[in-house]
Amino acid sequence: MQPCITGWGHTKFGALKEQSLEDLIIAAADEALTHAGVAAEDVDGIWLGHFNSGMVPDAFASSLVMGLDDGLRFTPATRCENACASGSAAIYNALNAIRAGQTKIALVIGVEKMTDLDTAGVTKALAGASYQKEESGVSFPQIFGRIAGQYFQRFGDQGAALAQIAVKNHANAMANPLAHMQKAVNFEFCNAVSDKNPMIAAPLRMTDCSLISDGAAALVIVAPELAEDFPQAVTFRAAEQVNDFMPMSRRDMTELTGPRVAFDKAFAAAGVGLDDIGFAEVHDCFTIAELMIYEAMGLKPKGHGAEAVAEGIVMKGGKLPVNLSGGLKAKGHPVGATGVSMHVMAARQVTGNAGDMQADRSDLGLVFNMGGSGVANYCSVLEAAK
Numbered sequence: 001m002q003p004c005i006t007g008w009g010h011t012k013f014g015a016l017k018e019q020s021l022e023d024l025i026i027a028a029a030d031e032a033l034t035h036a037g038v039a040a041e042d043v044d045g046i047w048l049g050h051f052n053s054g055m056v057p058d059a060f061a062s063s064l065v066m067g068l069d070d071g072l073r074f075t076p077a078t079r080c081e082n083a084c085a086s087g088s089a090a091i092y093n094a095l096n097a098i099r100a101g102q103t104k105i106a107l108v109i110g111v112e113k114m115t116d117l118d119t120a121g122v123t124k125a126l127a128g129a130s131y132q133k134e135e136s137g138v139s140f141p142q143i144f145g146r147i148a149g150q151y152f153q154r155f156g157d158q159g160a161a162l163a164q165i166a167v168k169n170h171a172n173a174m175a176n177p178l179a180h181m182q183k184a185v186n187f188e189f190c191n192a193v194s195d196k197n198p199m200i201a202a203p204l205r206m207t208d209c210s211l212i213s214d215g216a217a218a219l220v221i222v223a224p225e226l227a228e229d230f231p232q233a234v235t236f237r238a239a240e241q242v243n244d245f246m247p248m249s250r251r252d253m254t255e256l257t258g259p260r261v262a263f264d265k266a267f268a269a270a271g272v273g274l275d276d277i278g279f280a281e282v283h284d285c286f287t288i289a290e291l292m293i294y295e296a297m298g299l300k301p302k303g304h305g306a307e308a309v310a311e312g313i314v315m316k317g318g319k320l321p322v323n324l325s326g327g328l329k330a331k332g333h334p335v336g337a338t339g340v341s342m343h344v345m346a347a348r349q350v351t352g353n354a355g356d357m358q359a360d361r362s363d364l365g366l367v368f369n370m371g372g373s374g375v376a377n378y379c380s381v382l383e384a385a386k
């Protein structure tokens with residue numbers, strides 16, 4: 001058996017002006033420890049997923065959690081950064097320490113505080129995660145705008161499909177009280193450029209972009225032999241990381257190749273196929289990314305991702321609902337928190353604790369978190385162990 005998630009915590013995502021980085025870290029960690037029933041002194045390793053890049057003062061952010069409880073004093077704490085996949089980087093480092101026998105009870109937190117800066121400031125900070133030698137000065141909306149442009153050129157205009165993805169994820173977020181934006185939007189609004197839905201980076205409109213959010217999420221992950229001591233346990237049937245070349249010039253940007261390899265490896269490690277999966281939480285930093293992820297996971301062949309939405313497959317109640325939480329699009333995307341948040345949402349699903357978000361078939365869940373334009377790719381398959 002693999003390491004198990006035995007507790008989770010999740011702040012509301014949003015523009016949380018009153019809460020500092022430390023407040024967010026402590027709130028999520030406290031909830032996760034309480035949920036697992038773990039005393040602070042029993043935690044023997046802490047990992048913090050945090051991107052930052054100057055969005056708020058950030059040195060030693062991993063040690064801020066010690067403000068929660070004196071019992072955390074002297075516990076090794078480490079920050080992990082892998083762009084928008086920093087949260088999953090923290091989880092996978094905890095898994096490795098547990099597998100190595102060095103850690104029995106790990107506390108993993110993902111956090112980001114973005115809204116202290118204005119949009120221009122956040123855009124600049126995020127752009128630090130692109131390949132500076134060739135992509136310097138290019139924002140993430142522009143990077144994914146270029147990807148969408150190349151995809152449209154090769155496979156035809158997908159604007160309507162992207163609008164449908166936005167509508168779906170906003171509708172799903174209505175069932176998630178922790179979501180940043182709980183506002184239903186209709187297809188006509190998302191599919192047209194207007195004052196309220198401007199073009200951000202052609203062909204991507206505002207409704208094709210994820211949100212700039214604050215928030216934190218946390219997990220308690222324990223060694224397999226301890227799982228039976230906990231009321232709930234969620235095991236990692238697979239946890240695969242795949243990094244691809246950073247320069248976009250070295251990759252075919254009409255497909256997400258690194259993500260495809262990560263999905264293939266995860267399915268092989270879990271001994272399952274896509275048909276066995278009941279739901280997926282995936283990295284919809286832009287709607288074009290979600291569409292191309294349908295292809296990377298093997299739901300539709302290359303160039304046919306739009307059919308997954310048109311046929312209702314990825315809708316709530318469909319064969320493989322995608323982003324029942326509202327995704328990065330509407331739940332929000334506090335970048336360092338995102339990977340941990342996805343695993344929290346999936347753990348709640350497989351244990352039947354997802355409330356109004358609950359999937360019809362939730363025995364096996366898929367999580368895909370991505371840093372950069374398909375550069376750092378983390379794919380997990382989660383299953384309730386008890």
Ligand SMILES: CC(=O)SCCNC(=O)CCNC(=O)[C@H](O)C(C)(C)COP(=O)(O)OP(=O)(O)OC[C@H]1O[C@@H](n2cnc3c(N)ncnc32)[C@H](O)[C@@H]1OP(=O)(O)O
Pocket residue numbers: 084119123126140141200206207208209210211212285333370371372373
């Ligand atoms: C691999 C990766 O993960 S890369 C992804 C990294 N993340 C990003 O790049 C973030 C992308 N998103 C953005 O940059 C911003 O949200 C933008 C540029 C799309 C919009 O920012 P701004 O133009 O500053 O919008 P602003 O904050 O002024 O909000 C204006 C209105 O639009 C709404 N809004 C803002 N962003 C979005 C969005 N992404 N989707 C839908 N509505 C939005 C606001 O709620 C507000 O609505 P209101 O007038 O009813 O109050």
